[in-house]
Amino acid sequence: MAKGTKERILTKALELFAENGYAGTNVRELTASLGLVKSAVYKHFQSKEEIWNALLDEMIAYYAVRFGSAENLPPVPETAEELVRMTMRMVGFTVRDERIVLTRKVLSIEQFRDERARALATKHFLTGLTEMFTPVFAGMMEKGLLRPDDPAMAAFSYTAPISALIRLCDREPDRTEEALAQIEAFSRHFIRIYGGKTDE
């Protein structure tokens, strides 16, 4: 049972930290739920805090490749309706991918006591989505799908409400369907308000 134990510890740690926070998690339950004894963890990590730091390293690296690289930018939609579909696809992914959900939860919990968690939280909750959609909106404005405006401000106006509803899904998973419906309604509403020449 040697292989991949380190990764399994990190995965389970993410789960438990997301549920009870770093301070509220003890290494006994962490290892026990992996079928190990508590001292085994110290063959892979020097301390509980090192688990936390390794987890943060992972989260930061994952964010960089998944959301931070330029080649992962979404394409500029050809129609307004395509923006809605693209949005729903991205949102559906981000609220159902367990790892990303848990990451957001951990960042919510730990953002006030860890500097790096704080920085990553700002990316996840605020700047990341806006930066991702700014070029999209710039392109849509060029195509006349949205009225000409500051694309960064438009992207912020679009993504911040969606982000708020994504966090509702994290907090109250039972209301996921409701939240997704509201995101779609908001997306259409946004297009109606910001819409340029609807005929193309």
Place this chain on the structure above:
Amino acid sequence: MAKGTKERILTKALELFAENGYAGTNVRELTASLGLVKSAVYKHFQSKEEIWNALLDEMIAYYAVRFGSAENLPPVPETAEELVRMTMRMVGFTVRDERIVLTRKVLSIEQFRDERARALATKHFLTGLTEMFTPVFAGMMEKGLLRPDDPAMAAFSYTAPISALIRLCDREPDRTEEALAQIEAFSRHFIRIYGGKTDE
């Protein structure tokens, strides 16, 4: 040193829970920072968890009188510029009032493990502001200050981005000025986009 000790304990508990979370706070440092010895707390509360529950009671009650009652609804502005000023006044208050800031922090940390914190978090972060601004926007639409539309959707579109920036202030207080400026810019942008007959 008897008077108000219970309140002082609750105030300090809010502070510490907001910094380190419930699990990350111990009653020794809680009482020590009040010039008491740890056993003194048990004259006022039966357990650490009872402190938590009393604190939540207080937060819920405070929210109800401060934001939940109908008579505290903001007035409908006479001009679009007045909406900006009203918004900045309210935001300025909510990011500088220590108690409210700490409450939001605690809710961020504890929302995933406590049912009542979860419910209050949704109010603070999502529905509260929207419900507060829905009648305001309905009134402004009637007056022709905003184009006729679903006032609830407009209020959500308006308050969610502002809420996101308020949370940035909680997370990174150094960026408060920047965030406030962005809120004001967003508010004016919103009015420009949603604006009805600007002449009155």
Place this chain on the structure above:
DNA sequence: CCAAAAAGTGACCTCTCGTTCACTATTATA
């Protein structure tokens, strides 16, 4: 002003925490 209630103290209890360590079992390698 004095008795009873409330508030505060300090020693102590038990439990659990993170961590260490000597030891065993497994795996990899030459």
Place this chain on the structure above:
DNA sequence: TATAATAGTGAACGAGAGGTCACTTTTTGG
């Protein structure tokens, strides 16, 4: 296959956690 490194075990440790209790000090009210 022998050997060395790696992974896992279980007992133990010290520190610190939340909580109790007998006792003293302070406050309150008739």
